[in-house]
Amino acid sequence: MANLRESGLATNTTQEEYDLESCILPVNQLYSPALGIDKTYPRSLKLRLLIKNALYELLFWHNLMIEHEIKIPASPAASYRITIGTGILDTLWPRVEVDFRRYHPFVVTDENLVSAGHLHKLLGDKSIPTFVISPAGEISKTIDTAVAIIEAMEKAYLGRDTLVVALGGGTVGDIAGFAAAVFKRGVPVLQIPTTTLAQADSAVGGKTGVDSSLSKNAFGAFWNPSAVAIDVATLTTLDERQYRAGLVESVKHALIADSEYFDFLENRLDDVLERKPDVLEQIALWNCRIKGRVVEIDPIEKNHRRSLNYGHTIGHAVEAASGFDLLHGEAVAIGIIAAGLIELELGLSEPGRLERIRMILEKLDVPVKLPKDLAEKDLIDLVKRDKKAINKWPRFVLIGKIGEVYRQDEQYAVDVAPDVIEKVLKELY
Ligand SMILES: NC(=O)c1ccc[n+]([C@@H]2O[C@H](COP(=O)([O-])OP(=O)(O)OC[C@H]3O[C@@H](n4cnc5c(N)ncnc54)[C@H](O)[C@@H]3O)[C@@H](O)[C@H]2O)c1
Numbered sequence: 001m002a003n004l005r006e007s008g009l010a011t012n013t014t015q016e017e018y019d020l021e022s023c024i025l026p027v028n029q030l031y032s033p034a035l036g037i038d039k040t041y042p043r044s045l046k047l048r049l050l051i052k053n054a055l056y057e058l059l060f061w062h063n064l065m066i067e068h069e070i071k072i073p074a075s076p077a078a079s080y081r082i083t084i085g086t087g088i089l090d091t092l093w094p095r096v097e098v099d100f101r102r103y104h105p106f107v108v109t110d111e112n113l114v115s116a117g118h119l120h121k122l123l124g125d126k127s128i129p130t131f132v133i134s135p136a137g138e139i140s141k142t143i144d145t146a147v148a149i150i151e152a153m154e155k156a157y158l159g160r161d162t163l164v165v166a167l168g169g170g171t172v173g174d175i176a177g178f179a180a181a182v183f184k185r186g187v188p189v190l191q192i193p194t195t196t197l198a199q200a201d202s203a204v205g206g207k208t209g210v211d212s213s214l215s216k217n218a219f220g221a222f223w224n225p226s227a228v229a230i231d232v233a234t235l236t237t238l239d240e241r242q243y244r245a246g247l248v249e250s251v252k253h254a255l256i257a258d259s260e261y262f263d264f265l266e267n268r269l270d271d272v273l274e275r276k277p278d279v280l281e282q283i284a285l286w287n288c289r290i291k292g293r294v295v296e297i298d299p300i301e302k303n304h305r306r307s308l309n310y311g312h313t314i315g316h317a318v319e320a321a322s323g324f325d326l327l328h329g330e331a332v333a334i335g336i337i338a339a340g341l342i343e344l345e346l347g348l349s350e351p352g353r354l355e356r357i358r359m360i361l362e363k364l365d366v367p368v369k370l371p372k373d374l375a376e377k378d379l380i381d382l383v384k385r386d387k388k389a390i391n392k393w394p395r396f397v398l399i400g401k402i403g404e405v406y407r408q409d410e411q412y413a414v415d416v417a418p419d420v421i422e423k424v425l426k427e428l429y
């Protein structure tokens, strides 16, 4: 039967055969009413098929085209383990060797992790091929760095049985994760995040990528880690400004998902700022649980995952308008206040809520107002360019109360009129 079909000679195909053998048929047969419309189909589907048939008949009636459909099996469900502790870097490697015994490790890190001693803590004197990104930071989050990493793996004769180990902040994690996603069509990656931002956010959830000269994360892939190891002791060497800015993602998680977590952050912020390990372990777990729950439900951001963009629509615009002088978390802090002001405008906020949020951000010493030199018109322009904009206007994530995202028709990002945004931006100066 399949041969006949491939030669285009088969004619009276039943729906059952079509389902069984997939459609190796000339297109005018494939969409012929006799084949496509079965009495078991619901009415709306019948109508859609009829319209489709008519269109295809119109477009292709004189052409005998062959179409063949390949069914892609749904990927099997998978999971990965997140380990959290203090000082675990020193003893992690033997465990990596056991858990990934069939793999050859390749470490990606950056120069600051080397000088802070974290690479040595991880590897000791073992000779493991390592790529050290230099200069550290966003400036190196480019396709050239990803290519250099991939070529370094090739030079080390590594193949599909490579384990990429990403030791560093979000930039190292994103670049190494992306290189792992594309090297030999994908090899596992172990994420070892070392910043407050990466431990709260970027190491979990599988987004990887590098920037183009025009925009952030222009090249990217969803590539979940095979494991994540969080050593909160690595945070002791992180510079104060980076440390505080990264904590804004924790505030975001609390706001969108857990009022108890928000209370905890309010009450224990001094301990967090003193970098007390037990508190840092607790917030790491809280963050991983919250982000984990969201990405389990919606791994590729169809709807629920958008809730993680709370404060980010205005935040990204502010970050870009500042020429990236503001750190991501600092810009998101302003974005969170903007979201709070929008919620007030739309009657979604209860008295005192915005003050509580402002207080926690002020205590983190991150900006809660727009820098005077940012032009409002540039910001509106950048908001329009948001990568999730539809018809040049994005949707916004808002909360209905602390710990709960406001939803409209089950959507986690909702329409907000441009005049509301303009008003809010004016109030932010
Ligand atoms: N993949 C995701 O889901 C996701 C989410 C949020 C952000 N990101 C990305 O994360 C990146 C920002 O990450 P980041 O804020 O961690 O910045 P980063 O990785 O650039 O680190 C900031 C600086 O701190 C240094 N550093 C890192 N850990 C250190 C430590 N323990 N001790 C001393 N110095 C240390 C780094 O070398 C760097 O100079 C951005 O590129 C952003 O796009 C990704």
Ligand SMILES: [Zn+2]
Pocket: 201, 249, 312, 328, 332
């Ligand atoms: Zn963020």
